[in-house]
Amino acid sequence: MSPRTPAQNEEIRLASQEKILRAAFELIAQNGYESTSIAMIAKKAGVSKGLLYNYFDKKEDLVRALLEAAMREGDVMLRELMDDDASATLKNIFQWFFREMREQPHHWRLMAELSLKIDNLNIVRKFALGKLNEYVGLMENLLTRLGYENALGEARLIVALFDGIGFEALILKKDYPLDEMEAYLITKYCQEK
Amino acid sequence: MSPRTPAQNEEIRLASQEKILRAAFELIAQNGYESTSIAMIAKKAGVSKGLLYNYFDKKEDLVRALLEAAMREGDVMLRELMDDDASATLKNIFQWFFREMREQPHHWRLMAELSLKIDNLNIVRKFALGKLNEYVGLMENLLTRLGYENALGEARLIVALFDGIGFEALILKKDYPLDEMEAYLITKYCQEK
Amino acid sequence: MSPRTPAQNEEIRLASQEKILRAAFELIAQNGYESTSIAMIAKKAGVSKGLLYNYFDKKEDLVRALLEAAMREGDVMLRELMDDDASATLKNIFQWFFREMREQPHHWRLMAELSLKIDNLNIVRKFALGKLNEYVGLMENLLTRLGYENALGEARLIVALFDGIGFEALILKKDYPLDEMEAYLITKYCQEK
Amino acid sequence: MSPRTPAQNEEIRLASQEKILRAAFELIAQNGYESTSIAMIAKKAGVSKGLLYNYFDKKEDLVRALLEAAMREGDVMLRELMDDDASATLKNIFQWFFREMREQPHHWRLMAELSLKIDNLNIVRKFALGKLNEYVGLMENLLTRLGYENALGEARLIVALFDGIGFEALILKKDYPLDEMEAYLITKYCQEK
DNA sequence: TATGAATGAGCATTCATTCAT
DNA sequence: TATGAATGAATGCTCATTCAT
Numbered sequence: 001m002s003p004r005t006p007a008q009n010e011e012i013r014l015a016s017q018e019k020i021l022r023a024a025f026e027l028i029a030q031n032g033y034e035s036t037s038i039a040m041i042a043k044k045a046g047v048s049k050g051l052l053y054n055y056f057d058k059k060e061d062l063v064r065a066l067l068e069a070a071m072r073e074g075d076v077m078l079r080e081l082m083d084d085d086a087s088a089t090l091k092n093i094f095q096w097f098f099r100e101m102r103e104q105p106h107h108w109r110l111m112a113e114l115s116l117k118i119d120n121l122n123i124v125r126k127f128a129l130g131k132l133n134e135y136v137g138l139m140e141n142l143l144t145r146l147g148y149e150n151a152l153g154e155a156r157l158i159v160a161l162f163d164g165i166g167f168e169a170l171i172l173k174k175d176y177p178l179d180e181m182e183a184y185l186i187t188k189y190c191q192e193k
Numbered sequence: 194m195s196p197r198t199p200a201q202n203e204e205i206r207l208a209s210q211e212k213i214l215r216a217a218f219e220l221i222a223q224n225g226y227e228s229t230s231i232a233m234i235a236k237k238a239g240v241s242k243g244l245l246y247n248y249f250d251k252k253e254d255l256v257r258a259l260l261e262a263a264m265r266e267g268d269v270m271l272r273e274l275m276d277d278d279a280s281a282t283l284k285n286i287f288q289w290f291f292r293e294m295r296e297q298p299h300h301w302r303l304m305a306e307l308s309l310k311i312d313n314l315n316i317v318r319k320f321a322l323g324k325l326n327e328y329v330g331l332m333e334n335l336l337t338r339l340g341y342e343n344a345l346g347e348a349r350l351i352v353a354l355f356d357g358i359g360f361e362a363l364i365l366k367k368d369y370p371l372d373e374m375e376a377y378l379i380t381k382y383c384q385e386k
Numbered sequence: 387m388s389p390r391t392p393a394q395n396e397e398i399r400l401a402s403q404e405k406i407l408r409a410a411f412e413l414i415a416q417n418g419y420e421s422t423s424i425a426m427i428a429k430k431a432g433v434s435k436g437l438l439y440n441y442f443d444k445k446e447d448l449v450r451a452l453l454e455a456a457m458r459e460g461d462v463m464l465r466e467l468m469d470d471d472a473s474a475t476l477k478n479i480f481q482w483f484f485r486e487m488r489e490q491p492h493h494w495r496l497m498a499e500l501s502l503k504i505d506n507l508n509i510v511r512k513f514a515l516g517k518l519n520e521y522v523g524l525m526e527n528l529l530t531r532l533g534y535e536n537a538l539g540e541a542r543l544i545v546a547l548f549d550g551i552g553f554e555a556l557i558l559k560k561d562y563p564l565d566e567m568e569a570y571l572i573t574k575y576c577q578e579k
Numbered sequence: 580m581s582p583r584t585p586a587q588n589e590e591i592r593l594a595s596q597e598k599i600l601r602a603a604f605e606l607i608a609q610n611g612y613e614s615t616s617i618a619m620i621a622k623k624a625g626v627s628k629g630l631l632y633n634y635f636d637k638k639e640d641l642v643r644a645l646l647e648a649a650m651r652e653g654d655v656m657l658r659e660l661m662d663d664d665a666s667a668t669l670k671n672i673f674q675w676f677f678r679e680m681r682e683q684p685h686h687w688r689l690m691a692e693l694s695l696k697i698d699n700l701n702i703v704r705k706f707a708l709g710k711l712n713e714y715v716g717l718m719e720n721l722l723t724r725l726g727y728e729n730a731l732g733e734a735r736l737i738v739a740l741f742d743g744i745g746f747e748a749l750i751l752k753k754d755y756p757l758d759e760m761e762a763y764l765i766t767k768y769c770q771e772k
Numbered sequence: 773t774a775t776g777a778a779t780g781a782g783c784a785t786t787c788a789t790t791c792a793t
Numbered sequence: 794t795a796t797g798a799a800t801g802a803a804t805g806c807t808c809a810t811t812c813a814t
Binding site: 418420495498499501502503511514515518536539540542543545546547548549550551552553554556557558561563566567570571574 | 611613614688691692694695696704707708711729732733735736738739740741742743744745746747749750751752754756759760763764767
């Protein structure tokens with residue numbers, strides 16, 4: 001009889017958003033942004049198309065929310081990989097990256113897909129620029145502590161390497177030699193001396 | 194008035210296809226696959242939509258032809274960069290790559306866009322796999338001659354680096370430090386005493 | 387906590403309806419019927435969409451209530467303009483009409499908009515017919531007292547004139563010569579020797 | 580085998596546009612702009628929704644074309660009503676107007692409907708302003724020749740009268756005394772000694 | 773070989789209306 | 794009485810594709 005309390009509503013809202021975001025993530029990661037229709041997302045989420053627009057004003061907003069969530073997760077991960085020892089941290093990062101490539105190739109697919117849409121989806125650009133600089137900075141710090149002369153150059157190289165490997169693995173899938181690359185990189189960067 | 198000879202017809206066919214492919218290339222490279230309509234391509238090519246469907250059964254087929262042509266061009270380029278001196282060849286390749294990134298960023302955009310798009314099509318995967326192996330092989334040969342111990346690993350690394358730099362430069366555009374990267378890579382790989 | 391008395395409930399009901407009608411009036415007068423959503427009305431009225439449907443079963447019902455209220459207001463106005471002197475009354479009416487056109491053009495917009503909208507609904511037609519006859523009758527009475535021969539014809543003419551001026555002023559807004567028209571009509575109808 | 584000639588295509592195009600415009604006119608005149616969907620128009624015209632967009636880029640463009648056609652027709656009519664004798668011309672105009680109101684009430688409905696949309700459909704405004712001034716000018720000329728002192732004022736009055744009668748007749752339909760109004764106006768304006 | 777009129781499924785988005793609470 | 798989450802049909806519009814000529 002009496003209306004739902006604000007707290008109850010908030011809970012319901014969060015649950016619905018969660019369902020929608022999860023469905024959107026999987027579909028966009030699998031098929032790309034343009035090939036994923038609002039109808040598909042709603043269907044997979046088990047809600048009506050209309051409800052989706054209760055939470056996200058435009059299709060683009062869905063992507064923004066997706067990106068934000070993905071980046072937040074990435075940050076948490078990265079922080080957990082930190083170690084007092086620079087070499088150990090670097091190794092953790094390499095291992096984490098290759099594990100991700102194996103277990104969650106979707107994540108990378110989403111990022112790549114959206115990145116290409118930058119010209120059309122303006123939100124994406126800001127995210128990408130900030131994140132890239134953040135990763136390069138972090139890597140530079142590690143390499144400096146490891147005694148690299150041109151730590152910035154090598155940091156940029158490694159970050160680009162991640163992107164390149166991600167891209168190639170995305171396309172070649174099982175044909176890409178993830179194991180060999182991982183071993184080679186760890187040997188090269190973490191076994192100094 | 195008089196019927197065309199088979200030879201003339203063939204010539205016409207090739208010319209039409211050429212026009213269509215060039216138009217498609219420019220439009221897709223600039224705006225992406227989904228944002229480029231068949232109508233736009235036909236208009237830019239100066240042919241009718243109907244004619245376009247005479248040569249390519251589906252929009253996807255056009256894309257496949259585009260990819261093949263682009264990769265063929267890449268081969269021709271690569272062969273021209275060869276030099277008896279391994280170090281000089283490597284430098285040529287680096288310089289060519291960075292020049293391309295500066296002058297024809299669209300090319301890379303097209304390759305990335307299309308690769309993601311038809312990543313399900315096995316033809317593309319096999320194509321990409323072959324190309325990647327070819328590039329890695331070539332690079333491995335160069336690095337072996339330059340005395341690298343694990344030439345294969347380093348070759349894979351460099352090829353992935355190309356992809357990664359291409360990807361990042363595509364996103365960051367003017368914000369990406371192409372010059373610094375080029376200098377750093379040449380110093381690192383081509384100045385070995 | 388304690389249950390509301392029936393009288394209190396009735397009071398609350400009336401207050402809510404009043405809020406809703408006022409909000410609907412302003413929004414529809416400004417933006418038109420189709421461009422005004424139930425959500426907008428509920429928001430402006432400070433009530434929930436659900437409550438709105440407690441009082442009005444359909445959007446159309448809201449409109450009907452609006453029309454009735456507007457016409458009731460018109461009646462009250464008209465009565466206040468009456469004067470023992472027919473010429474003075476006529477002048478009052480002209481002046482009131484032009485003042486309304488200047489200060490509340492939205493009112494007219496609403497009436498015109500809604501009249502066209504539900505022109506199929508017989509209720510509205512009967513309503514409008516009654517009103518028109520009432521106005522014509524009143525005007526005929528005035529003109530008879532002023533000595534017009536065909537008072538009925540001239541009364542119909544003047545009432546149609548009001549509608550026509552209202553319509554044109556609605557469209558031309560600042561471009562419509564309200565002042566000249568007012569002066570001309572008063573001179574023509576109220577300065578008779 | 581050989582493609583259609585440009586002339587053939589033009590003919591086909593004109594026929595299709597004609598069908599679409601006719602359907603749009605009838606539906607919009609009957610139900611109003613917002614209540615007439617593109618789908619309804621296409622269905623009534625017997626063409627696909629897609630084809631409609633081959634000829635009109637937006638729904639608004641359809642209205643523009645409709646207005647233009649209606650106004651062109653109106654102009655032709657008016658010119659035919661002209662007579663060397665001002666009084667005869669005026670009578671012709673009155674008679675034509677009332678005949679139209681009886682036989683083609685849709686025309687008026689369309690104009691009224693669209694006029695109210697002026698704020699949203701910008702095209703309409705220009706048309707309305709120009710046309711109104713044109714009609715007032717024409718009427719002023721006639722009345723001047725008939726010896727009216729304030730011909731401009733009376734011209735404005737008559738034009739507004741047309742609009743007012745049109746509006747009221749639109750709503751009251753058969754209940755509006757078109758015959759009496761016609762007789763009264765002709766007596767009043769055209770029987771001057 | 774070549775044209776472009778025509779199709780229709782599909783898309784993002786809106787909104788009146790319902791209903792569990 | 795009151796809420797707002799949820800629905801789903803409808804809308805304007807796009808576009809790959811077909812086909813008569």
